[in-house]
Amino acid sequence: MSETLLDIRKMELRYGAAVAVRDISLCVKRGQLVAIIGNNGAGKSSLVRGATGLVRPSGGEVVFKGEDTTRLAAHRKVARGLVMVPEGRLLFPDQTVEDNLILGAYAHGGLKGEKARAALDKVLALFPRLKERLRQQAGSMSGGEQQMLAIARGLMGEPDLLIIDELSLGLAPKIVNQLMGVLAELNRAGLTILLVEQLASYALAIADHAYVIANGRVAHEGPSAELARNPDVMAAFLGKKKHAA
Ligand SMILES: Nc1ncnc2c1ncn2[C@@H]1O[C@H](COP(=O)(O)OP(=O)(O)OP(=O)(O)O)[C@@H](O)[C@H]1O
Numbered sequence: 640m641s642e643t644l645l646d647i648r649k650m651e652l653r654y655g656a657a658v659a660v661r662d663i664s665l666c667v668k669r670g671q672l673v674a675i676i677g678n679n680g681a682g683k684s685s686l687v688r689g690a691t692g693l694v695r696p697s698g699g700e701v702v703f704k705g706e707d708t709t710r711l712a713a714h715r716k717v718a719r720g721l722v723m724v725p726e727g728r729l730l731f732p733d734q735t736v737e738d739n740l741i742l743g744a745y746a747h748g749g750l751k752g753e754k755a756r757a758a759l760d761k762v763l764a765l766f767p768r769l770k771e772r773l774r775q776q777a778g779s780m781s782g783g784e785q786q787m788l789a790i791a792r793g794l795m796g797e798p799d800l801l802i803i804d805e806l807s808l809g810l811a812p813k814i815v816n817q818l819m820g821v822l823a824e825l826n827r828a829g830l831t832i833l834l835v836e837q838l839a840s841y842a843l844a845i846a847d848h849a850y851v852i853a854n855g856r857v858a859h860e861g862p863s864a865e866l867a868r869n870p871d872v873m874a875a876f877l878g879k880k881k882h883a884a
């Protein structure tokens with residue numbers, strides 16, 4: 640059986656009096672692609688911010704690679720291999736593509752010199768489009784290219800687990816399909832991924848296992864193929880775009 644990388648146990652997360660996450664448990668094993676789906680305001684981002692340490696959970700535990708990291712600062716978790724591509728990408732728009740990538744390496748454990756160069760070469764081999772645009776300002780690229788850059792920046796930290804919050808945000812369906820294909824490929828090559836996504840059918844098409852979050856709780860959980868056939872789950876996403884493939 641493969642190693643459990645991320646084990647969230649009974650997490651609770653509050654913003655003042657407002658409870659965003661109530662008693663959520665979730666598990667990601669090495670090699671898996673796990674999806675978290677759920678509508679607007681369900682608590683998906685709060686859950687992963689709690690997991691990465693960007694927001695301190697008010698209850699429960701976040702165990703990463705067997706270590707209780709609940710109270711560990713976000714940058715320390717990054718150094719341990721827990722990297723997130725945040726909702727909205729948060730690139731440095733005035734900096735070049737190359738600088739964004741190098742900054743990613745710095746933030747993700749301080750790769751420098753030769754090591755940073757080697758990580759950069761590896762990432763650019765995966766994303767030739769970024770290689771062509773190395774000297775271009777990140778903010779001048781298309782939304783899809785910027786999301787690609789955000790993923791590439793995350794990979795610069797050589798993560799054990801890459802969390803991606805809302806891959807599809809602001810992107811056309813064709814681009815979302817392309818990027819989902821990139822994630823599926825990265826996963827096949829061995830990367831463990833936790834994908835947060837409002838467009839449920841896209842995420843279920845590439846994930847092994849999925850959690851449906853509603854009102855800060857897990858409403859459903861199971862193999863993606865099963866959830867995609869579950870009428871209750873699909874009813875919750877009526878009106879959302881269906882995956883074409
Ligand atoms: N910084 C914050 N301060 C106060 N309340 C917040 C904050 N961030 C989120 N919330 C609230 O917490 C709840 C969960 O929000 P969250 O962003 O986690 O949902 P989400 O599932 O990621 O939604 P979306 O699909 O819109 O990204 C919502 O009610 C939201 O208004």
Ligand SMILES: [Mg+2]
Nearest residue numbers: 683684685726
């Ligand atoms: Mg969100």
